Amino acid sequence: MTNNLTNKNIDILENPVLKMEHLHVAYGKTDKYAVRDVSATIKKNAITAIMGPSGCGKSTLLRAINRMHQLYPDIKTLGNIYLNDEDITKMSAIHLRRKIGMVFQRPNPFPTMSIYDNVVAGYKLNGIRMKKNERDAIVEKSLISVGLWDEVKDSLRKKGTFLSGGQQQRLCIARAIAFKPDVILLDEPTSALDPIATSKVEDLLVQLKKEYTIVLVTHNMSQAARISDYSMFMYLGDLVEYGKTKMMFTNPRDKKTEEYLTGKFG
Amino acid sequence: MKSDTITKYVLFISSLVVLLVSAGMVLSLVGDAVPVFEKFGWRFIISTDWNPTEGRESYGALPFIAGTISTSVLALLICLPMAFATSLFVAEYFRKTYVSSILGSMVDLLAGVPSIVYGLWGFYTLRPFIVSLGLDAQGYGIFTAGLILAIMIIPYATSISSEIIAMVPVELKEAAYSLGATRYEVIMYVVLPNARSGIVASFILAFGRALGETMAVTMLIGNTNIIPTGLFSTGNSMASVIANQFGEADGLKMSALIAIGLLLFVITGIINALGKMVIKRMSR
Amino acid sequence: MGQKNSVKMEAHKLKDNSAYRTLKDKVFLIGVIIVSVITISPIVLIIGKLVWEGVGQINFSFFTETTPSTFEAMTAVANNEVIPGGIVNGIMGTFLIVGMASLIAIPIGILIGLFLYENQQSRYAGLIRSLSDILQGVPSIVLGLISYLWVVKNVVQGYSALAGSVALAVMMLPLIIRSTEETMKMIPGTLKEAALALGVPYYKVIIRVLIPSGFSGLATGVLLAISRILGETAPLMLTTLGNPMINWDITAPTSAVPLLIWNFYNDPNMINLIWSSSLFLMGFVLTMNIISKRLVAKI
Ligand SMILES: Nc1ncnc2c1ncn2[C@@H]1O[C@H](COP(=O)(O)OP(=O)(O)O)[C@@H](O)[C@H]1O
Numbered sequence: 001m002t003n004n005l006t007n008k009n010i011d012i013l014e015n016p017v018l019k020m021e022h023l024h025v026a027y028g029k030t031d032k033y034a035v036r037d038v039s040a041t042i043k044k045n046a047i048t049a050i051m052g053p054s055g056c057g058k059s060t061l062l063r064a065i066n067r068m069h070q071l072y073p074d075i076k077t078l079g080n081i082y083l084n085d086e087d088i089t090k091m092s093a094i095h096l097r098r099k100i101g102m103v104f105q106r107p108n109p110f111p112t113m114s115i116y117d118n119v120v121a122g123y124k125l126n127g128i129r130m131k132k133n134e135r136d137a138i139v140e141k142s143l144i145s146v147g148l149w150d151e152v153k154d155s156l157r158k159k160g161t162f163l164s165g166g167q168q169q170r171l172c173i174a175r176a177i178a179f180k181p182d183v184i185l186l187d188e189p190t191s192a193l194d195p196i197a198t199s200k201v202e203d204l205l206v207q208l209k210k211e212y213t214i215v216l217v218t219h220n221m222s223q224a225a226r227i228s229d230y231s232m233f234m235y236l237g238d239l240v241e242y243g244k245t246k247m248m249f250t251n252p253r254d255k256k257t258e259e260y261l262t263g264k265f266g
Numbered sequence: 267m268k269s270d271t272i273t274k275y276v277l278f279i280s281s282l283v284v285l286l287v288s289a290g291m292v293l294s295l296v297g298d299a300v301p302v303f304e305k306f307g308w309r310f311i312i313s314t315d316w317n318p319t320e321g322r323e324s325y326g327a328l329p330f331i332a333g334t335i336s337t338s339v340l341a342l343l344i345c346l347p348m349a350f351a352t353s354l355f356v357a358e359y360f361r362k363t364y365v366s367s368i369l370g371s372m373v374d375l376l377a378g379v380p381s382i383v384y385g386l387w388g389f390y391t392l393r394p395f396i397v398s399l400g401l402d403a404q405g406y407g408i409f410t411a412g413l414i415l416a417i418m419i420i421p422y423a424t425s426i427s428s429e430i431i432a433m434v435p436v437e438l439k440e441a442a443y444s445l446g447a448t449r450y451e452v453i454m455y456v457v458l459p460n461a462r463s464g465i466v467a468s469f470i471l472a473f474g475r476a477l478g479e480t481m482a483v484t485m486l487i488g489n490t491n492i493i494p495t496g497l498f499s500t501g502n503s504m505a506s507v508i509a510n511q512f513g514e515a516d517g518l519k520m521s522a523l524i525a526i527g528l529l530l531f532v533i534t535g536i537i538n539a540l541g542k543m544v545i546k547r548m549s550r
Numbered sequence: 551m552g553q554k555n556s557v558k559m560e561a562h563k564l565k566d567n568s569a570y571r572t573l574k575d576k577v578f579l580i581g582v583i584i585v586s587v588i589t590i591s592p593i594v595l596i597i598g599k600l601v602w603e604g605v606g607q608i609n610f611s612f613f614t615e616t617t618p619s620t621f622e623a624m625t626a627v628a629n630n631e632v633i634p635g636g637i638v639n640g641i642m643g644t645f646l647i648v649g650m651a652s653l654i655a656i657p658i659g660i661l662i663g664l665f666l667y668e669n670q671q672s673r674y675a676g677l678i679r680s681l682s683d684i685l686q687g688v689p690s691i692v693l694g695l696i697s698y699l700w701v702v703k704n705v706v707q708g709y710s711a712l713a714g715s716v717a718l719a720v721m722m723l724p725l726i727i728r729s730t731e732e733t734m735k736m737i738p739g740t741l742k743e744a745a746l747a748l749g750v751p752y753y754k755v756i757i758r759v760l761i762p763s764g765f766s767g768l769a770t771g772v773l774l775a776i777s778r779i780l781g782e783t784a785p786l787m788l789t790t791l792g793n794p795m796i797n798w799d800i801t802a803p804t805s806a807v808p809l810l811i812w813n814f815y816n817d818p819n820m821i822n823l824i825w826s827s828s829l830f831l832m833g834f835v836l837t838m839n840i841i842s843k844r845l846v847a848k849i
């Protein structure tokens with residue numbers, strides 16, 4: 001099982017939630033891979049950051065995990081991904097995406113829905129009927145988890161788009177966790193936010209890792225240093241280095257990683 | 267610098283043409299409709315009598331109003347699912363693909379077919395088909411006219427709807443997919459609510475088109491001056507009564523036809539203004 | 551704890567409904583495809599019918615001779631022959647009426663479009679824009695009535711090509727106004743400003759800069775407007791009446807291809823001519839359409 005997966009992985013193979021094997025992703029018919037031969041495992045109840053310069057394939061890798069690429073017929077994905085030892089290509093996309101929540105770069109609450117409906121959007125979209133008190137409980141619990149409850153509890157019927165950018169992003173996180181996923185994927189969730197909103201989201205992620213496994217794409221290394229437990233460094237589609245964040249920042253093994261972390265490019 | 271002032275004036279004066287044509291149109295229609303309204307008052311709109319016999323002349327527009335509304339509403343109802351499906355085909359399911367551009371061009375071609383050609387095709391192909399289905403013995407009437415009208419307005423509804431559907435942000439659709447929604451659910455809960463006012467506007471404008479169509483309806487509606495009593499009943503529309511009876515009209519009858527033209531002008535004006543308003547409110 | 555259980559339960563429910571939802575998704579897609587194909591099928595059927603029934607009648611004399619009399623047509627049909635004569639009076643009439651409508655509507659429409667472009671924000675321009683939108687929605691039969699009241703009753707005092715042209719010009723006008731304004735908005739403002747900064751008079755900027763750089767956009771608008779009015783029948787019934795001979799007098803009754811189709815349709819002896827005439831009209835309209843689309847693609 002651990003053939004050549006180990007070279008870039010240190011001591012984190014126990015208890016993996018996600019496991020990627022020789023993952024390749026290509027856009028269009030070109031033989032140029034945006035993600036090339038990535039193998040890695042993701043630890044449960046930890047924050048794993050994916051770093052790297054813009055265009056190195058971070059989003060592409062992240063979107064392979066919940067099979068977002070399958071929406072676009074031109075994108076080709078090779079290799080295997082396992083969620084709790086289950087091959088994700090053998091699961092229905094519906095089921096997979098319910099297990100893996102996603103938060104996007106720009107906050108994208110549904111503009112036609114109220115704050116309340118945004119939180120339970122996953123249930124509505126999936127055609128799950130609930131009693132009102134069940135629904136209320138989920139909304140309250142999710143909004144409390146993202147620290148938004150006190151701010152919006154009196155305006156739950158207002159449109160989510162009236163909130164500030166930071167609030168909208170936390171609403172999107174609430175929308176993702178209302179569905180109790182195993183994993184949350186976040187693609188540069190703070191790049192559109194101001195520093196105060198950013199630190200609120202960071203604090204929130206640290207809170208959430210108690211219950212969820214978090215994969216966070218960021219091109220902000222200090223963010224990775226602040227909140228992540230494990231870090232991947234990608235460059236031109238390759239996974240160059242992967243390890244404990246503390247180790248990587250203090251003692252990078254690869255020269256490219258070191259150059260990136262010392263700000264020589266990126 | 268002097269020439270610039272002249273240029274500005276020339277542009278301004280040409281803009282007056284729109285003002286003059288619009289005002290002149292209203293004044294002429296109202297002016298020539300006056301005799302019939304003086305004689306019959308509001309009864310002209312609510313009466314079903316249409317009798318040009320000298321001495322016993324009596325004109326009421328209700329059958330024609332009813333004919334226009336019923337054919338147009340029927341056309342709208344038929345057009346709804348068809349334009350809706352076609353818009354989804356072009357702007358969602360097969361967006362930016364070869365099939366979608368072919369289908370889109372064919373819809374555009376539908377918009378280019380002259381009204382009279384639709385009438386001919388309706389008369390020689392659609393009408394016999396309806397007869398052979400046993401729906402109606404003659405094949406004339408509200409249903410046939412409404413069906414051909416539907417085909418005629420589909421391109422208008424489709425072109426606006428598909429434009430609006432294509433504009434729904436990808437991020438919103440992806441957000442829904444990431445929550446486990448199927449494409450059908452994404453369309454129902456994300457695409458449609460976000461494109462709603464544009465789609466509504468496109469159908470309002472298409473309805474406005476249907477109200478004023480003349481030739482195809484004239485050739486298929488049966489041209490009987492009665493209020494249609496059912497789907498396969500014959501009737502007459504406002505536009506077709508003008509087209510049919512204009513040749514032999516003068517005096518009070520001419521005034522009655524012009525008054526019908528005025529009513530048609532007002533109704534289509536209101537419908538179009540409504541559609542434009544919805545679009546404007548949406549773009550804000 | 552109860553909370554957690556209920557969520558677990560939801561997970562099971564979800565698993566259960568996913569097959570049903572996937573099926574619904576597929577069925578909907580198939581429905582969309584079927585309905586879309588049905589929606590576009592009339593264009594295939596219409597063109598097929600026109601070609602099938604019409605090609606046989608199209609010959610040299612179709613384009614060079616005037617319409618036959620009912621009697622000639624009847625004799626030909628009785629002897630199983632192709633109906634003699636053609637529709638040249640209609641073709642020439644269409645050229646005359648549409649040409650004159652274009653001469654009226656194109657320059658005025660472009661000027662008004664330029665005015666709207668120059669006065670984007672002004673309230674007066676907003677009013678003109680709205681009125682032009684309303685004009686665009688006026689049914690063509692009403693435009694026929696208007697032209698009848700203006701030209702037939704007052705100016706020419708008789709049915710005439712000019713009356714038809716006025717009706718069609720009013721129909722073209724809003725289309726040209728709109729396409730001109732849209733085209734002008736696409737031209738980079740710096741182009742105009744650079745020329746104005748050099749002290750070039752504004753009318754020269756219009757003629758030398760704005761119109762040439764927006765040419766293909768303007769041409770597209772014009773061609774689309776012409777293709778829209780080519781097939782108009784109703785307004786011509788009220789204004790130009792028809793004429794069995796070729797006529798170049800703009801104050802005299804004139805024929806047009808769509809009017810001929812209407813006449814043929816109403817005359818049982820001429821019925822065979824409707825298809826060839828329609829095929830010709832349709833071909834003409836579609837050619838215009840395609841040329842204008844080509845122009846768009848070129849920009
Ligand atoms: N939709 C797409 N079509 C084609 N190429 C793409 C697409 N999205 C990303 N790419 C290419 O794939 C590579 C990786 O992109 P991405 O994963 O978005 O990088 P990152 O998120 O690290 O900035 C880049 O070279 C980018 O140009």
Ligand SMILES: [Mg+2]
Binds near residue numbers: 059187
């Ligand atoms: Mg990215």
